[in-house]
Amino acid sequence: MTDVSDCCGASSFSCTRCGVAPGRERGYVPAAVTEELKNTPLVEEHRALGARLVPFAGYHMPVQYAGVKKEHQAVRERAGIFDVSHMGELVLSGEHALAVVDYQVTNRVSSLDVGQAVYTVCLNDEGTILDDLIIYRLADEEVMVVCNASNHGKIAKHFAAAAEEHCEFDDRTETTALLALQGPRALAILKDAGADASLLDLGFFRLGQGQVGGVQAIVARTGYTGEDGVEIFCAATDAVTLFRALVAAGEAHGLAPTGLGARDTLRLEARLSLYGNEIDETTNPYEAGLGWTVKLKKGDFRGRDALVAIKEAGVSRKLVGFEMTARGIGRHGYPILDAAGTKVGEVTSGSPAPTLGKNIGLGYVPLEMSAIGTDIGIEIRGKTVTAVVVKTPFYKRSES
Numbered sequence: 600m601t602d603v604s605d606c607c608g609a610s611s612f613s614c615t616r617c618g619v620a621p622g623r624e625r626g627y628v629p630a631a632v633t634e635e636l637k638n639t640p641l642v643e644e645h646r647a648l649g650a651r652l653v654p655f656a657g658y659h660m661p662v663q664y665a666g667v668k669k670e671h672q673a674v675r676e677r678a679g680i681f682d683v684s685h686m687g688e689l690v691l692s693g694e695h696a697l698a699v700v701d702y703q704v705t706n707r708v709s710s711l712d713v714g715q716a717v718y719t720v721c722l723n724d725e726g727t728i729l730d731d732l733i734i735y736r737l738a739d740e741e742v743m744v745v746c747n748a749s750n751h752g753k754i755a756k757h758f759a760a761a762a763e764e765h766c767e768f769d770d771r772t773e774t775t776a777l778l779a780l781q782g783p784r785a786l787a788i789l790k791d792a793g794a795d796a797s798l799l800d801l802g803f804f805r806l807g808q809g810q811v812g813g814v815q816a817i818v819a820r821t822g823y824t825g826e827d828g829v830e831i832f833c834a835a836t837d838a839v840t841l842f843r844a845l846v847a848a849g850e851a852h853g854l855a856p857t858g859l860g861a862r863d864t865l866r867l868e869a870r871l872s873l874y875g876n877e878i879d880e881t882t883n884p885y886e887a888g889l890g891w892t893v894k895l896k897k898g899d900f901r902g903r904d905a906l907v908a909i910k911e912a913g914v915s916r917k918l919v920g921f922e923m924t925a926r927g928i929g930r931h932g933y934p935i936l937d938a939a940g941t942k943v944g945e946v947t948s949g950s951p952a953p954t955l956g957k958n959i960g961l962g963y964v965p966l967e968m969s970a971i972g973t974d975i976g977i978e979i980r981g982k983t984v985t986a987v988v989v990k991t992p993f994y995k996r997s998e999s
Contacts, residue, residue: 812844825869
């Protein structure tokens with residue numbers, strides 16, 4: 600059997616060469632147990648481009664086109680385009696909309712400018728994570744919450760209940776398409792696709808509304824790859840027109856249609872958390888390295904009391920990055936071992952890092968083993984393979 604370390608590098612999906620399913624990906628459900636899968640508005644475009652489609656969070660989604668490594672490299676060096684229309688879009692509007700959303704999340708929402716976005720987490724009363732979100736302030740009294748596809752039902756119900764008798768709630772997931780255009784050439788492609796000038800100089804985590812490729816869209820300077828780029832929301836009925844315009848404009852720039860496999864390796868290199876792997880309802884923001892999203896001084900919010908207690912007591916474990924120092928790949932769920940060979944944690948994500956030429960991963964370890972340079976072991980098929988805790992992110996793009 601082909602060694603996975605010499606293969607596609609996808610950390611959470613079955614490899615098309617070796618057939619190995621390295622780990623559990625958020626929302627991945629084998630087709631045999633899936634009752635009915637949805638399609639994004641772009642499913643036929645993916646098929647025409649030769650994508651391999653897999654069940655993911657209840658949708659047929661492209662895992663790869665030309666190959667994970669090639670797509671990964673394209674995003675790092677040129678640009679990639681992703682269909683992420685499976686994500687959830689929830690819009691709250693009215694006089695109290697900002698206050699309602701602000702109470703449900705850890706970061707500050709009420710102080711956002713119109714046209715500004717913020718990354719945050721949404722907690723339960725125990726202070727653990729229901730989902731990680733990006734909140735967009737679309738207008739004075741209108742906020743859009745973008746949630747993970749696998750958590751859509753849970754989060755939609757959560758915010759609908761919070762909005763009741765306070766503001767309007769509209770779940771626009773089924774009528775909205777979302778494309779991510781990521782990489783060093785992303786903004787040049789956006790320009791060549793005919794985007795309004797006001798959309799070409801957005802600041803980081805800023806957004807604007809206008810025309811792209813003849814389609815009315817919301818464009819945000821956000822992403823999930825560690826590269827510069829934008830995420831573009833449009834009506835589902837306009838998705839094909841927008842996608843084709845971007846692909847055509849990107850041809851001269853080396854744009855590559857990019858699937859979920861490369862999205863996973865890109866986000867891992869950038870140390871971006873994946874719900875269901877690094878974070879879930881058993882993890883709190885402090886141990887997950889997301890304490891920077893928690894604004895205890897903003898006032899009350901759901902889960903605040905629990906977080907105050909957690910912060911005062913201190914965390915007992917920490918999410919760390921590691922590099923393998925011997926041949927092998929630490930995959931999701933593999934045991935992390937101390938020097939005595941005792942299990943002390945688990946790998947949350949792991950794969951080859953195409954940009955770095957190393958095998959990397961993330962996992963929770965006891966606080967006393969979290970220092971950079973600490974030697975750890977990863978149990979791989981019954982054998983201990985050595986690794987070392989390293990500084991993250993593993994990859995950080997040049998600002999030049």
